[in-house]
Amino acid sequence: MNTHRRIHCLLALVACGFCLIAALAATGQSSPAATGPSHAQSAASTTSSAGEKVFMANCARCHTPPMTLSPRVTGTVVAHMRVRARLSREDERLLLQYLAP
Amino acid sequence: MNRAMNILSIPRRVRKSFPAFSRLPLGLWPMFFCVLAATTQCYAQDDSAQKTSAGYVPVISGAFAYIQNATGGAQTLTPQIVPVLLVPMGHSLLIESRVEFTGFFQREDGTSGRYAGKVFKTIDYAQLDWLANTHATAVVGRYILPFGLYSERLAPVWIRNLQDTPLTYSIGTHPDGAGNGFMLRGVAASTASHTIQYSAYMSAHNSITQLPAMRVAGGDTSIFFPAGHVEAGLSYQRSLEGYQINNEAAYLSWQPQRASVDLKAEYDRNHYGDGYWIEAAHSPQQFFVAPDFFRHFQLVGRMEQLFTRNGGGNGLPRVNEQRPEVGLNYQIRDDWRLESNYGRLFSANGNTNIWNFGFTYRFVWPLWPGRKS
Numbered sequence A: 001m002n003t004h005r006r007i008h009c010l011l012a013l014v015a016c017g018f019c020l021i022a023a024l025a026a027t028g029q030s031s032p033a034a035t036g037p038s039h040a041q042s043a044a045s046t047t048s049s050a051g052e053k054v055f056m057a058n059c060a061r062c063h064t065p066p067m068t069l070s071p072r073v074t075g076t077v078v079a080h081m082r083v084r085a086r087l088s089r090e091d092e093r094l095l096l097q098y099l100a101p
Numbered sequence B: 001m002n003r004a005m006n007i008l009s010i011p012r013r014v015r016k017s018f019p020a021f022s023r024l025p026l027g028l029w030p031m032f033f034c035v036l037a038a039t040t041q042c043y044a045q046d047d048s049a050q051k052t053s054a055g056y057v058p059v060i061s062g063a064f065a066y067i068q069n070a071t072g073g074a075q076t077l078t079p080q081i082v083p084v085l086l087v088p089m090g091h092s093l094l095i096e097s098r099v100e101f102t103g104f105f106q107r108e109d110g111t112s113g114r115y116a117g118k119v120f121k122t123i124d125y126a127q128l129d130w131l132a133n134t135h136a137t138a139v140v141g142r143y144i145l146p147f148g149l150y151s152e153r154l155a156p157v158w159i160r161n162l163q164d165t166p167l168t169y170s171i172g173t174h175p176d177g178a179g180n181g182f183m184l185r186g187v188a189a190s191t192a193s194h195t196i197q198y199s200a201y202m203s204a205h206n207s208i209t210q211l212p213a214m215r216v217a218g219g220d221t222s223i224f225f226p227a228g229h230v231e232a233g234l235s236y237q238r239s240l241e242g243y244q245i246n247n248e249a250a251y252l253s254w255q256p257q258r259a260s261v262d263l264k265a266e267y268d269r270n271h272y273g274d275g276y277w278i279e280a281a282h283s284p285q286q287f288f289v290a291p292d293f294f295r296h297f298q299l300v301g302r303m304e305q306l307f308t309r310n311g312g313g314n315g316l317p318r319v320n321e322q323r324p325e326v327g328l329n330y331q332i333r334d335d336w337r338l339e340s341n342y343g344r345l346f347s348a349n350g351n352t353n354i355w356n357f358g359f360t361y362r363f364v365w366p367l368w369p370g371r372k373s
Helices: A002-027 A038-046 A050-061 A071-085 A089-099 B002-008 B012-017 B019-023 B028-049 B150-154
Strands: B059-071 B074-089 B093-107 B115-131 B137-144 B178-190 B195-204 B216-225 B230-239 B246-254 B261-270 B273-282 B297-308 B321-331 B336-347 B352-366
Touching (some): A071 A089, A071 B074, A071 B352
Antiparallel strands (some): B074 B093, B093 B115, B178 B195, B195 B216, B230 B246, B297 B321
16 A cells, blocks of 8 residues: 555656646747637737736636637627636626727 | 515425425525625626627537547547537626537447447536626526536536546536536636635536536635736535535646746545646747647646545546546647547556547537627
């Protein structure tokens, strides 16, 4: 049993080391913050609106930026994401101005 | 008086389907409605601030997916359709529902013979949301249990980086990852330096095939630091039927600002076992050769371990298991993604290799004509 525990601890250390190495290796690159498709990444480097900051801080935490949204569905989709991501009303307003100005 | 009490009481049919509702403490109902009523005025004040071209038409969103899995040499074909229906009613009410149609087709003799199987239908959630004010959203219906990082946020097939769910997934989500009842959620405090989010819920027991749920109560809270893109959270859930066990989770999410790396980790524990998973995903944004091609790749690694307690079970394996996995995904377009991953399961029941290949297609379609520009 002790041997099993030691193996588990060793595997846990290996996992932590793996993630640390991955983080350090990637920190050397001067790239945008989140993983995701290129158009949203390039947009992130050219504008710095508050809505974009909200987008990159909250939406990109869980998933890659979505495809281009039609303005007619943007209100519905952002309301849905406000519930899912527990966003504030102010964050919702900024996201709407960013995605459907 | 008796008639008034009858109007306020829960209909017999609802009591029959959801027996736990009839046992809710009476004090909870007025408290719940008072919280909702108190938020109405706040909503009316800041609704006028929304002046954009955004439309609020009904939407059907979701994904198609096809995953081919090989576990220990046995092939499984898994086509999946996951529609998400969103119907807004004004700016403060939203009906949303997600249904999964998942096919499991395997060879009749394990590794030989023709493929046979069936399609499973699952209602992940079907809920009415009241976006009351900046601090509170009230949810009634069937909802995803907000437990840990994975179940509510990373589980959708078009979001998850690796197709296999973590070994600890059943902790806090047994039997089906959903609850039937009500929930309050939102932002407790929000400043430039941090945001504190919360969820609190109560679910009733339900044994209907399509809508299984346990009688549970629980909550989740997390703090997010935007400057460092760091989030840390805690979840707690108390099962109120059977053995009345506690489920607990702690999680961490970090996207270093100078790197295209996404780090996530979660630790879960209950009476039947405890374990963790830790995952790192990296997209090379400035590869030295053909950067426009390589930045669509995503390299993923995950390590996880599960330690059983009291014989395991209740959705968890019966023996200790550990599983390292690596994956390589490619984003063809914003809505198309190719996926592949390899893992090895180390278990007292035998070690096995796991392969997954497939694709996901994500869509958002309006269901109603509206403004086009």
